[in-house]
Structure formats: C-alpha cells, structure tokens
Amino acid sequence: MKLLVTGGCGFIGSNFIRYIIKKHPSYRIVNVDKLTYAGNLENLHGLKKKRTYRFIKADICNASQMTKVFKKTKSDTVINFAAESHVDRSISSAAPFIKTNFLGVGVLLNCALEFGVKKFLHISTDEVYGSILRGKFKEPSRLDPSSPYSASKAAADGLVMSYYRTYGLPILITRSSNNYGPYQFPEKFIPLVILNALTNKKIPLYGDGLNIRDWIYVEDNCHAIDTVLHKGMPGEIYNIGGQCERTNRFVVKTILKILKKPASLITYVQDRPGHDRRYALSVTKIRNELKWQPRTSFSEGLKRTIAWYLDNQGWLKNTQTGAYRTFYKKYYGSLGLKDL
Numbered sequence: 001m002k003l004l005v006t007g008g009c010g011f012i013g014s015n016f017i018r019y020i021i022k023k024h025p026s027y028r029i030v031n032v033d034k035l036t037y038a039g040n041l042e043n044l045h046g047l048k049k050k051r052t053y054r055f056i057k058a059d060i061c062n063a064s065q066m067t068k069v070f071k072k073t074k075s076d077t078v079i080n081f082a083a084e085s086h087v088d089r090s091i092s093s094a095a096p097f098i099k100t101n102f103l104g105v106g107v108l109l110n111c112a113l114e115f116g117v118k119k120f121l122h123i124s125t126d127e128v129y130g131s132i133l134r135g136k137f138k139e140p141s142r143l144d145p146s147s148p149y150s151a152s153k154a155a156a157d158g159l160v161m162s163y164y165r166t167y168g169l170p171i172l173i174t175r176s177s178n179n180y181g182p183y184q185f186p187e188k189f190i191p192l193v194i195l196n197a198l199t200n201k202k203i204p205l206y207g208d209g210l211n212i213r214d215w216i217y218v219e220d221n222c223h224a225i226d227t228v229l230h231k232g233m234p235g236e237i238y239n240i241g242g243q244c245e246r247t248n249r250f251v252v253k254t255i256l257k258i259l260k261k262p263a264s265l266i267t268y269v270q271d272r273p274g275h276d277r278r279y280a281l282s283v284t285k286i287r288n289e290l291k292w293q294p295r296t297s298f299s300e301g302l303k304r305t306i307a308w309y310l311d312n313q314g315w316l317k318n319t320q321t322g323a324y325r326t327f328y329k330k331y332y333g334s335l336g337l338k339d340l
C-alpha cells in the first residue's frame, strides 16, 4: 500500500504513523503536513531514516502543492487527519477551520479523483452529531454540530460522501470520540490538566464540570482506523468510541489523585458558548461488522498517558516554549516540496 497521510505531525496522525509502520512494515508512507502550531516533527522523531517513510511540508488547501504531491508520490490510499482541531480556537476565529477542514478536504478529494486513488479515508469526529442527553448516536443519526469546529467537520463529511455518490470515489469516514494519549498538544483537556497539575497551576473546569465525554485511548483509535482501512466498505461511516463516558470533573479528579495533587487546584470558569453537554456513540456497527472493540481501559490508558508526559518533559517544554517549531529545520534541513 502507498499511503498518503495528511496531518501526520499532529496528535492522532503521528500515533497512527508509528502504529502503521509497526503493523505493516512494508507499507510506504508519505506524511504531508503544513506544520501549524499543532504540527510537531518531534512527534515522529526517529522515523527520518526509515526508507518507507517520507515527510513533505505542504498545505492541503493549496491545490497546486497537492497536485504535485499526488503526481510525484503516486499514493494509492489517502488518510486525512489534517485539520484545525481545537474547539476554543474555532470560537475565537472560525476562518482557518472553514478553510482547512472544508476547503482543504475539497482539494484532497479533487486530487484523489484526478489521480484515481483506491481508498480515501476521512477522519471525522463524534462532535458532528452534537449533544445527546440520553441514548447514543448511530451513524445515520442527524448531524447537529454546535461549534465552528464541529460544523466545519460536519460540512466536510457531507462533501466527502458526495464524492462517493456523485463520482464513485471509494471513500470511508470514521467518527471517533475524544482521544487521549502520548503526543497530544497541551492545549487539549487531558494534557492541559496533567501539565497544570505538575506545575501546581490552577486547572480550569468549564461550567459545573459535569459535561460528559466518551474517552478513547489513541492507540485503540489507530487500531480502529487500521481496521476500517482494511475491512471497511466504501461509502460507509464508522463510529469509533471508547465506551468510556466520564464527566470532566471525574477526569480531573482522577488525574490529580494519580499525581498526588490537591483538588483545590480546580477552578470553575464560565462555560464555553455552545458547550455540548454529552457525547455518546454507538459502536455496534464497527463491532459487529468489522470485529473491532477498544482494548484499553480508562484507568490503564490514563496511567500510560501520565507516565508518558512524565517521561517526556523535554517534549512538553518544547511545545510550551515553541522550540519544537525550529526542530523541523534543524532535523530535516530544507526537506519539503522542492525535494519531491
């Protein structure tokens, strides 16, 4: 398989590249990433020398760059992780979300069609369904996004599906719940809590802290994406959930307990506008049809995650100081489009 992975320097993308290299060592992987603030080449440290792996710095919104990438790499399979992914940022400024998450996906779809790719796997999110107080969302459930982030992802899902129905492009979509694990940028909930707890800083909790998220350990999501890639049916959407619903307050308290830090670090802050109360996914389809289910319990996943952040203080420091941004030049020299 010749994989084109977009957004592979982010949290889930980098975990996925490591996972796939281990599981399918013969696959050829090209990682295309714009290296926004969330893209960090340090996440893929050590892969530079692999003959089957290659990094290209490029923007999925740039049609001429993408055409060049598809033409030169002759990839037969695309997995699109590239996105603006932080809800709070989408509330302060929606434009980059609309651009990358919708228009960028359009550019990728056009290239995939033009160059005849055999599979186009688009990574979406449970947030497209919106909030649900009771029960669980299934794949055909109505989309009802609340934030500019989730709205841009929902719009992209529609566009991706239209390329299947209109042009017969063999697409697949995964919608996963909240991921946690190594290499997650510390603006996101779990790494932020770990980081603040380690440095004895206040831990902000939105509203009453009782919003519920379904948590999945990132390695389980990588396993699910790999399963969908190999066994999924073109034109189908698959929910990927950890089957692990926890309130935000429970998550913070558990982390504080593991790190032996006081609950007094918690500070309640004004709720996020449009804050979804509860996300919940039915995973019946992926479990019954593709025989996938999560393997990592929340307590085990959280222990592993905390241990990783404790062992990787250098990485954490670099993401905080911005030092990771210079890593690209130092480590990869000028590698990029012109080297194609």
Ligand SMILES: NC(=O)c1ccc[n+]([C@@H]2O[C@H](COP(=O)([O-])OP(=O)(O)OC[C@H]3O[C@@H](n4cnc5c(N)ncnc54)[C@H](O)[C@@H]3O)[C@@H](O)[C@H]2O)c1
Pocket: 006, 007, 008, 009, 010, 011, 012, 013, 032, 033, 034, 035, 036, 037, 038, 039, 040, 058, 059, 060, 061, 080, 081, 082, 083, 084, 085, 086, 100, 104, 123, 124, 125, 126, 153, 175, 176, 177, 178, 179, 180, 185
């Ligand atoms: N993190 C979660 O809990 C979660 C849950 C469900 C779905 N998702 C989805 O999974 C995907 C990956 O999420 P993540 O948490 O790893 O995000 P992330 O923010 O950590 O990584 C995104 C990556 O995309 C790259 N990127 C952004 N704009 C780009 C562009 N225009 N061109 C090329 N690269 C670009 C960034 O540099 C970064 O490396 C996203 O599509 C997100 O919507 C995430």
